[in-house]
Amino acid sequence: MTVPNANRPDAKSRIGVTGLAVMGANLARNIARRGTPVAVHNRTTARTREFMEAYGSEGSFTPAESLEDFVAALERPRRIIVMVKAGAPVDGVIEELAPLLDEGDIIIDAGNSHFPDTKRRTEECAARGLRFMGVGVSGGEEGALLGPSIMPGGDPAAYAEVEGVLTSIAAQVDGTPCCVYVGPDGAGHYVKMVHNGIEYADIQLIAEAYDLLTHVAGLDAPAIGKIFEEWNSGDLESFLIEITAEVLQKADERTGGPLVDVILDEAEQKGTGRWTAIDALDLGVPLTGITEAVFARTLSALRDERRAASTTLAGPVPGAGEDRTDLVDDIRQALYASKVVAYAQGFAQMRAASKANDWDLDLGAMATIWRGGCIIRAQFLNRIRDAYAEHGEIENLLMVPYFTEAVANAQHAWRRVVTTATQQGVAIPAFASSLSYYDGYRRERGPANLIQGLRDFFGAHTYRRVDAKGSFHTRWAQDGSEVRTDA
Ligand code: 6PG
Numbered sequence: 001m002t003v004p005n006a007n008r009p010d011a012k013s014r015i016g017v018t019g020l021a022v023m024g025a026n027l028a029r030n031i032a033r034r035g036t037p038v039a040v041h042n043r044t045t046a047r048t049r050e051f052m053e054a055y056g057s058e059g060s061f062t063p064a065e066s067l068e069d070f071v072a073a074l075e076r077p078r079r080i081i082v083m084v085k086a087g088a089p090v091d092g093v094i095e096e097l098a099p100l101l102d103e104g105d106i107i108i109d110a111g112n113s114h115f116p117d118t119k120r121r122t123e124e125c126a127a128r129g130l131r132f133m134g135v136g137v138s139g140g141e142e143g144a145l146l147g148p149s150i151m152p153g154g155d156p157a158a159y160a161e162v163e164g165v166l167t168s169i170a171a172q173v174d175g176t177p178c179c180v181y182v183g184p185d186g187a188g189h190y191v192k193m194v195h196n197g198i199e200y201a202d203i204q205l206i207a208e209a210y211d212l213l214t215h216v217a218g219l220d221a222p223a224i225g226k227i228f229e230e231w232n233s234g235d236l237e238s239f240l241i242e243i244t245a246e247v248l249q250k251a252d253e254r255t256g257g258p259l260v261d262v263i264l265d266e267a268e269q270k271g272t273g274r275w276t277a278i279d280a281l282d283l284g285v286p287l288t289g290i291t292e293a294v295f296a297r298t299l300s301a302l303r304d305e306r307r308a309a310s311t312t313l314a315g316p317v318p319g320a321g322e323d324r325t326d327l328v329d330d331i332r333q334a335l336y337a338s339k340v341v342a343y344a345q346g347f348a349q350m351r352a353a354s355k356a357n358d359w360d361l362d363l364g365a366m367a368t369i370w371r372g373g374c375i376i377r378a379q380f381l382n383r384i385r386d387a388y389a390e391h392g393e394i395e396n397l398l399m400v401p402y403f404t405e406a407v408a409n410a411q412h413a414w415r416r417v418v419t420t421a422t423q424q425g426v427a428i429p430a431f432a433s434s435l436s437y438y439d440g441y442r443r444e445r446g447p448a449n450l451i452q453g454l455r456d457f458f459g460a461h462t463y464r465r466v467d468a469k470g471s472f473h474t475r476w477a478q479d480g481s482e483v484r485t486d487a
Helices: 022-033 045-058 067-072 088-100 115-127 140-146 156-169 187-215 221-231 239-249 272-283 288-300 303-310 327-357 363-369 380-391 401-424 429-441 448-459
Strands: 015-018 038-041 061-064 079-082 106-109 131-138 149-154 472-474 482-484
Touching (some): 022 038, 022 045, 022 140, 022 156, 038 067, 045 061, 061 067, 079 156, 115 131, 131 156, 149 363, 187 221, 187 239, 187 272, 187 288, 187 327, 221 239, 272 327, 363 380, 448 472
Parallel strands (some): 015 079
């Protein structure tokens, strides 16, 4: 069944959305509300009917109960947004759609797909004469409806066909849409993946700050919520800090106490943070903040083990005898400095991936489109955007004077927080690993000379010298003599 839209009975829709769970439904509504006619389809037809009943009056929709009707309802080249669960369901939809499409039609995967899958699908679709786009969309349910941040990757000519629609539905900051072409094949989904990795680090840092404020400063959730409210008017101003204030101040309807106190302390994850960490390992980029955030979630999930360990393993009881003067502000500064590190690492990873994949990513543009709509939106991203505008190519954001100075100013507080947390027995993997990264990065000569010596001792893996070119091996356990191995 295809019900032609009431206002333009013979008109074809400019774009289609298949997959009407919350994200797909809200994207379709956003598109229609901006005046673009949309065809909508869902595998379960009841959902399409429910969608039309609930939202059909919001704009120009053409509901379709079969994929054939859905495809027939679209203008050519057909532009089809697929909003289904990442993984096999995306391949399933492509398999069903492809035979119904014509050369040059465009399939847009707007879910959180893994970028190697996007690369593969781009090639598979190209072999069938179809254009495939992997588009990162961030902002959750509300963003999808009111204006997400959009990271489109794929064939630039295909992007030109959907640019108008995508920029019209994106969030806007200072009149600039939070949507810009990212790069070919998997680039859009890659950037979305790193966005999510940074989201993990941001959230972990917030959780560590909350833990310290609870167990070292001895504050309750609503009081900590107020502190986050204050922090949201300074350097830390961001969506995640804002909603932390709300979550902490929310009372539980059942108990009347803070809701957060009755939420189980086991963090779940769908995979994007883990993919970011794995890719950093593959690229050889130190990504400690995000990776520790992933591990912290996995440790949180070991709830039964933790319960047993809590009565077995020795350690200090947090809060005892701590001088709390200035602790709250120290934590704020530690949070900011660690956040700078997390972003510096994430941007360094995107730079490395851009080179490895020939994507030519414009990292300043990525900071620009993350300023609004997405989960990590923050004032801070203006500073990153400014840094790229001023310096162009940046190896590490820590070396940009603004951030160099910000971290230099925060470092004493940051060190005090890491010291206090360690002494008090509060786990702060993201704060501590960020500080260690900072200290490691600013060392001209680290201890890896010894690592090389040991590797050469047990495996003749060779080493290089500071005072001569070439590769060397020492016969450590034999006569102790040096052998040049590349001669
Ligand atoms: C976004 C979010 C979104 C989703 C995360 C949650 O940008 O809108 O990142 O993509 O909320 O995937 O990820 P986890 O379930 O892994 O925490």
